Amino acid sequence: MSLVSLFNGFVDQVAAEVSDLIADFAANRDISLGTTFPASPALGQRFVRTDIGEEFVWDGRGKWLSSAGRTFTFTGSPSAARGFKLDNSAETPLATAGVVLPYSCTVVQYFISTAFDENGVLALNKNGVSVDTLTMNSFILHYKLSTNIDFEQGDRLLVTQQSTTTGTWTRAIVCVHVRRRAS
Amino acid sequence: MLWLSEDVYNLTFVASGTQGASPFLVGDVQEPLMVPYFGVRAVGWFVDTVATTGQLSLAIGATTPDDQLNRPSGSRFGLAIAGAFAQEIAVLAPSTDFTAAGRQIASVFYRRS
Numbered sequence: 001m002s003l004v005s006l007f008n009g010f011v012d013q014v015a016a017e018v019s020d021l022i023a024d025f026a027a028n029r030d031i032s033l034g035t036t037f038p039a040s041p042a043l044g045q046r047f048v049r050t051d052i053g054e055e056f057v058w059d060g061r062g063k064w065l066s067s068a069g070r071t072f073t074f075t076g077s078p079s080a081a082r083g084f085k086l087d088n089s090a091e092t093p094l095a096t097a098g099v100v101l102p103y104s105c106t107v108v109q110y111f112i113s114t115a116f117d118e119n120g121v122l123a124l125n126k127n128g129v130s131v132d133t134l135t136m137n138s139f140i141l142h143y144k145l146s147t148n149i150d151f152e153q154g155d156r157l158l159v160t161q162q163s164t165t166t167g168t169w170t171r172a173i174v175c176v177h178v179r180r181r182a183s
Numbered sequence: 184m185l186w187l188s189e190d191v192y193n194l195t196f197v198a199s200g201t202q203g204a205s206p207f208l209v210g211d212v213q214e215p216l217m218v219p220y221f222g223v224r225a226v227g228w229f230v231d232t233v234a235t236t237g238q239l240s241l242a243i244g245a246t247t248p249d250d251q252l253n254r255p256s257g258s259r260f261g262l263a264i265a266g267a268f269a270q271e272i273a274v275l276a277p278s279t280d281f282t283a284a285g286r287q288i289a290s291v292f293y294r295r296s
Contacts, residue, residue, distance in 0.1 A: 071194075
Protein backbone atom coordinates (compact mmCIF):
# COMPACT_ATOMS: atom_id res chain seq x y z
CA MET A 1 0.00 0.00 0.00
CA SER A 2 1.38 3.36 -0.99
CA LEU A 3 1.77 6.20 1.46
CA VAL A 4 -0.80 8.23 -0.53
CA SER A 5 -3.50 5.58 -0.38
CA LEU A 6 -2.80 5.08 3.34
CA PHE A 7 -3.23 8.80 3.89
CA ASN A 8 -6.43 8.91 1.81
CA GLY A 9 -7.84 6.02 3.83
CA PHE A 10 -7.09 7.86 7.04
CA VAL A 11 -8.80 11.00 5.72
CA ASP A 12 -11.89 8.99 4.74
CA GLN A 13 -12.03 7.42 8.18
CA VAL A 14 -11.80 10.80 9.93
CA ALA A 15 -14.48 12.21 7.63
CA ALA A 16 -16.80 9.31 8.44
CA GLU A 17 -16.31 9.74 12.19
CA VAL A 18 -16.93 13.48 12.00
CA SER A 19 -20.09 12.81 10.02
CA ASP A 20 -21.28 10.39 12.72
CA LEU A 21 -20.55 12.96 15.42
CA ILE A 22 -22.56 15.61 13.59
CA ALA A 23 -25.47 13.19 13.19
CA ASP A 24 -25.36 12.32 16.92
CA PHE A 25 -25.25 15.99 17.87
CA ALA A 26 -28.19 16.80 15.61
CA ALA A 27 -30.23 14.00 17.16
CA ASN A 28 -29.44 14.94 20.76
CA ARG A 29 -29.87 18.68 20.49
CA ASP A 30 -33.49 18.26 19.56
CA ILE A 31 -35.12 19.69 22.71
CA SER A 32 -38.64 20.63 21.78
CA LEU A 33 -40.32 23.90 22.68
CA GLY A 34 -43.95 24.88 22.97
CA THR A 35 -46.94 25.58 25.17
CA THR A 36 -48.41 22.07 25.03
CA PHE A 37 -46.60 18.93 26.05
CA PRO A 38 -46.21 16.28 23.33
CA ALA A 39 -48.43 13.21 23.45
CA SER A 40 -46.92 9.81 24.29
CA PRO A 41 -43.60 11.07 25.64
CA ALA A 42 -40.65 8.75 26.18
CA LEU A 43 -39.05 8.31 29.59
CA GLY A 44 -36.52 11.08 30.11
CA GLN A 45 -37.85 13.22 27.26
CA ARG A 46 -37.31 16.94 27.80
CA PHE A 47 -39.61 19.74 26.78
CA VAL A 48 -39.35 23.48 27.35
CA ARG A 49 -42.67 25.10 28.18
CA THR A 50 -42.25 28.55 26.74
CA ASP A 51 -45.37 29.84 28.54
CA ILE A 52 -43.87 28.83 31.92
CA GLY A 53 -40.27 29.51 31.00
CA GLU A 54 -38.99 26.22 32.32
CA GLU A 55 -37.73 22.85 31.11
CA PHE A 56 -39.66 19.72 32.10
CA VAL A 57 -38.76 16.05 31.98
CA TRP A 58 -41.17 13.14 31.50
CA ASP A 59 -40.38 11.50 34.79
CA GLY A 60 -40.46 7.83 35.72
CA ARG A 61 -43.49 8.72 37.82
CA GLY A 62 -45.42 9.38 34.61
CA LYS A 63 -45.49 13.15 35.13
CA TRP A 64 -43.95 16.21 33.57
CA LEU A 65 -41.67 17.48 36.34
CA SER A 66 -39.31 20.42 36.16
CA SER A 67 -35.68 19.53 35.57
CA ALA A 68 -34.83 22.03 38.34
CA GLY A 69 -35.57 20.97 41.89
CA ARG A 70 -36.50 23.24 44.78
CA THR A 71 -35.94 22.75 48.50
CA PHE A 72 -38.17 23.83 51.36
CA THR A 73 -36.37 23.77 54.69
CA PHE A 74 -38.08 23.51 58.07
CA THR A 75 -36.27 23.89 61.36
CA GLY A 76 -37.36 22.82 64.78
CA SER A 77 -38.39 25.16 67.55
CA PRO A 78 -39.54 24.89 71.14
CA SER A 79 -42.65 26.73 70.04
CA ALA A 80 -45.34 25.28 67.81
CA ALA A 81 -45.73 28.71 66.30
CA ARG A 82 -42.42 28.49 64.50
CA GLY A 83 -41.12 25.59 62.48
CA PHE A 84 -42.17 22.37 64.14
CA LYS A 85 -42.08 21.35 67.77
CA LEU A 86 -39.17 19.57 69.39
CA ASP A 87 -40.66 19.09 72.80
CA ASN A 88 -41.48 15.40 72.92
CA SER A 89 -45.19 15.70 72.32
CA ALA A 90 -47.27 14.97 69.27
CA GLU A 91 -48.13 18.04 67.26
CA THR A 92 -51.48 18.59 65.58
CA PRO A 93 -50.91 20.10 62.14
CA LEU A 94 -52.86 23.22 61.39
CA ALA A 95 -54.59 23.66 58.05
CA THR A 96 -53.60 27.31 58.17
CA ALA A 97 -49.91 26.70 58.80
CA GLY A 98 -47.08 25.87 56.45
CA VAL A 99 -45.68 27.01 53.14
CA VAL A 100 -48.28 28.08 50.59
CA LEU A 101 -47.07 26.56 47.35
CA PRO A 102 -46.94 28.98 44.42
CA TYR A 103 -47.34 26.19 41.86
CA SER A 104 -48.33 22.56 41.62
CA CYS A 105 -45.43 20.32 42.52
CA THR A 106 -44.47 16.80 43.50
CA VAL A 107 -42.42 15.93 46.57
CA VAL A 108 -39.68 13.65 45.27
CA GLN A 109 -37.65 13.25 48.46
CA TYR A 110 -37.34 14.54 51.99
CA PHE A 111 -35.11 13.98 54.98
CA ILE A 112 -34.64 14.98 58.60
CA SER A 113 -31.25 15.53 60.16
CA THR A 114 -30.78 15.83 63.92
CA ALA A 115 -27.81 16.38 66.19
CA PHE A 116 -28.37 13.16 68.12
CA ASP A 117 -29.96 9.76 67.53
CA GLU A 118 -33.70 10.31 67.65
CA ASN A 119 -36.91 8.28 67.56
CA GLY A 120 -40.46 9.17 66.66
CA VAL A 121 -42.45 9.89 63.54
CA LEU A 122 -42.18 12.87 61.24
CA ALA A 123 -45.32 13.72 59.28
CA LEU A 124 -45.55 15.48 55.93
CA ASN A 125 -48.83 17.38 55.85
CA LYS A 126 -50.99 18.82 53.13
CA ASN A 127 -53.48 21.44 54.32
CA GLY A 128 -53.26 20.08 57.86
CA VAL A 129 -53.64 16.41 56.92
CA SER A 130 -50.80 13.92 57.05
CA VAL A 131 -50.04 12.51 53.59
CA ASP A 132 -46.79 10.69 54.38
CA THR A 133 -44.76 9.73 57.43
CA LEU A 134 -41.15 8.96 58.16
CA THR A 135 -40.40 6.67 61.08
CA MET A 136 -37.20 7.47 62.90
CA ASN A 137 -35.17 4.61 64.31
CA SER A 138 -32.58 6.02 66.66
CA PHE A 139 -30.23 7.62 64.18
CA ILE A 140 -29.19 11.15 63.25
CA LEU A 141 -30.40 10.96 59.64
CA HIS A 142 -33.68 9.63 58.28
CA TYR A 143 -34.87 10.02 54.72
CA LYS A 144 -37.05 8.99 51.82
CA LEU A 145 -35.35 9.53 48.48
CA SER A 146 -38.03 8.39 46.06
CA THR A 147 -41.42 9.79 46.97
CA ASN A 148 -44.29 10.69 44.68
CA ILE A 149 -46.59 13.03 46.60
CA ASP A 150 -48.55 15.62 44.66
CA PHE A 151 -49.40 19.08 45.96
CA GLU A 152 -51.48 21.59 44.08
CA GLN A 153 -50.97 25.31 43.71
CA GLY A 154 -52.17 27.01 46.90
CA ASP A 155 -51.81 23.91 49.09
CA ARG A 156 -50.00 24.30 52.39
CA LEU A 157 -46.92 22.16 52.96
CA LEU A 158 -45.93 21.56 56.58
CA VAL A 159 -43.91 19.04 58.55
CA THR A 160 -44.80 18.11 62.12
CA GLN A 161 -43.62 15.90 64.90
CA GLN A 162 -46.35 13.28 64.81
CA SER A 163 -45.13 11.22 67.74
CA THR A 164 -42.05 10.59 69.80
CA THR A 165 -40.97 7.63 71.81
CA THR A 166 -38.27 9.18 73.90
CA GLY A 167 -36.43 12.40 74.37
CA THR A 168 -36.63 15.65 72.47
CA TRP A 169 -35.37 16.16 68.95
CA THR A 170 -32.29 18.32 69.05
CA ARG A 171 -31.24 20.69 66.29
CA ALA A 172 -33.56 19.24 63.69
CA ILE A 173 -33.69 20.30 60.06
CA VAL A 174 -36.16 18.92 57.54
CA CYS A 175 -35.54 19.43 53.82
CA VAL A 176 -38.39 18.74 51.41
CA HIS A 177 -37.30 18.54 47.78
CA VAL A 178 -40.00 19.23 45.22
CA ARG A 179 -40.20 19.53 41.47
CA ARG A 180 -42.67 21.80 39.80
CA ARG A 181 -45.32 19.81 37.95
CA ALA A 182 -47.20 20.80 34.82
CA SER A 183 -49.67 19.16 32.50
CA MET B 184 -13.41 16.18 37.76
CA LEU B 185 -16.66 15.04 39.34
CA TRP B 186 -20.14 14.19 38.21
CA LEU B 187 -22.28 16.88 39.85
CA SER B 188 -26.05 16.96 40.05
CA GLU B 189 -27.90 19.35 37.81
CA ASP B 190 -29.94 20.39 40.85
CA VAL B 191 -28.56 22.85 43.35
CA TYR B 192 -29.83 21.78 46.76
CA ASN B 193 -30.30 24.09 49.70
CA LEU B 194 -29.95 23.67 53.44
CA THR B 195 -31.13 26.58 55.54
CA PHE B 196 -30.11 26.93 59.17
CA VAL B 197 -32.25 29.10 61.43
CA ALA B 198 -31.01 29.74 64.96
CA SER B 199 -33.59 30.88 67.48
CA GLY B 200 -31.33 31.67 70.37
CA THR B 201 -32.45 28.72 72.44
CA GLN B 202 -29.86 26.07 73.06
CA GLY B 203 -30.97 22.74 71.64
CA ALA B 204 -33.23 24.34 69.07
CA SER B 205 -30.41 26.05 67.26
CA PRO B 206 -29.15 24.15 64.24
CA PHE B 207 -25.87 26.04 64.51
CA LEU B 208 -22.92 24.39 66.13
CA VAL B 209 -22.04 26.42 69.19
CA GLY B 210 -19.22 25.69 71.55
CA ASP B 211 -18.30 22.50 69.70
CA VAL B 212 -20.67 20.41 71.80
CA GLN B 213 -22.90 18.91 69.15
CA GLU B 214 -22.65 17.05 65.88
CA PRO B 215 -22.93 18.60 62.42
CA LEU B 216 -26.08 17.89 60.44
CA MET B 217 -26.12 15.34 57.68
CA VAL B 218 -27.65 15.13 54.22
CA PRO B 219 -28.52 11.76 52.68
CA TYR B 220 -26.01 11.95 49.83
CA PHE B 221 -22.57 10.41 49.92
CA GLY B 222 -20.75 13.37 48.54
CA VAL B 223 -21.69 17.02 48.29
CA ARG B 224 -19.99 20.09 46.94
CA ALA B 225 -20.89 23.44 48.48
CA VAL B 226 -21.20 26.11 45.81
CA GLY B 227 -22.26 29.09 47.90
CA TRP B 228 -23.85 30.38 51.07
CA PHE B 229 -25.13 33.52 52.74
CA VAL B 230 -25.79 34.69 56.30
CA ASP B 231 -28.14 37.21 57.85
CA THR B 232 -28.08 37.79 61.59
CA VAL B 233 -29.15 40.12 64.35
CA ALA B 234 -25.70 39.92 65.87
CA THR B 235 -23.39 42.46 64.31
CA THR B 236 -20.00 41.14 65.39
CA GLY B 237 -18.07 37.94 64.95
CA GLN B 238 -18.18 35.42 62.15
CA LEU B 239 -20.13 32.38 61.11
CA SER B 240 -18.20 29.50 59.62
CA LEU B 241 -19.19 26.90 57.06
CA ALA B 242 -17.82 23.40 57.53
CA ILE B 243 -18.23 20.63 54.98
CA GLY B 244 -17.49 17.04 55.95
CA ALA B 245 -16.23 17.90 59.42
CA THR B 246 -16.29 20.71 61.97
CA THR B 247 -13.17 22.41 60.60
CA PRO B 248 -14.16 25.73 59.04
CA ASP B 249 -13.88 25.86 55.26
CA ASP B 250 -15.15 29.41 54.84
CA GLN B 251 -16.15 32.35 57.03
CA LEU B 252 -18.57 35.24 56.63
CA ASN B 253 -18.75 38.27 58.89
CA ARG B 254 -21.97 39.09 60.71
CA PRO B 255 -24.45 40.66 60.32
CA SER B 256 -24.67 39.71 56.65
CA GLY B 257 -22.63 38.46 53.78
CA SER B 258 -22.58 36.00 50.94
CA ARG B 259 -20.14 34.08 48.83
CA PHE B 260 -20.84 32.02 45.73
CA GLY B 261 -18.58 30.29 43.26
CA LEU B 262 -17.27 27.95 45.94
CA ALA B 263 -16.21 24.35 45.34
CA ILE B 264 -15.86 22.93 48.82
CA ALA B 265 -15.89 19.16 49.16
CA GLY B 266 -14.70 17.07 52.06
CA ALA B 267 -13.35 13.56 52.31
CA PHE B 268 -16.56 12.55 54.06
CA ALA B 269 -18.75 15.27 52.73
CA GLN B 270 -22.08 14.04 53.99
CA GLU B 271 -22.00 16.52 56.84
CA ILE B 272 -22.77 20.22 56.61
CA ALA B 273 -22.41 22.54 59.57
CA VAL B 274 -22.60 26.21 60.36
CA LEU B 275 -20.51 27.20 63.35
CA ALA B 276 -21.31 30.16 65.54
CA PRO B 277 -18.93 31.87 67.99
CA SER B 278 -18.72 30.23 71.41
CA THR B 279 -20.16 33.40 72.93
CA ASP B 280 -23.46 32.42 71.29
CA PHE B 281 -23.76 29.40 73.54
CA THR B 282 -26.56 30.77 75.70
CA ALA B 283 -28.11 33.45 73.52
CA ALA B 284 -27.50 33.25 69.81
CA GLY B 285 -30.20 35.67 68.71
CA ARG B 286 -31.96 35.32 65.40
CA GLN B 287 -29.63 34.08 62.71
CA ILE B 288 -30.07 32.56 59.28
CA ALA B 289 -27.48 30.79 57.20
CA SER B 290 -28.34 29.20 53.88
CA VAL B 291 -26.01 26.75 52.15
CA PHE B 292 -26.28 25.78 48.49
CA TYR B 293 -24.70 22.55 47.30
CA ARG B 294 -24.70 19.95 44.55
CA ARG B 295 -24.59 16.19 44.93
CA SER B 296 -21.40 14.58 43.62
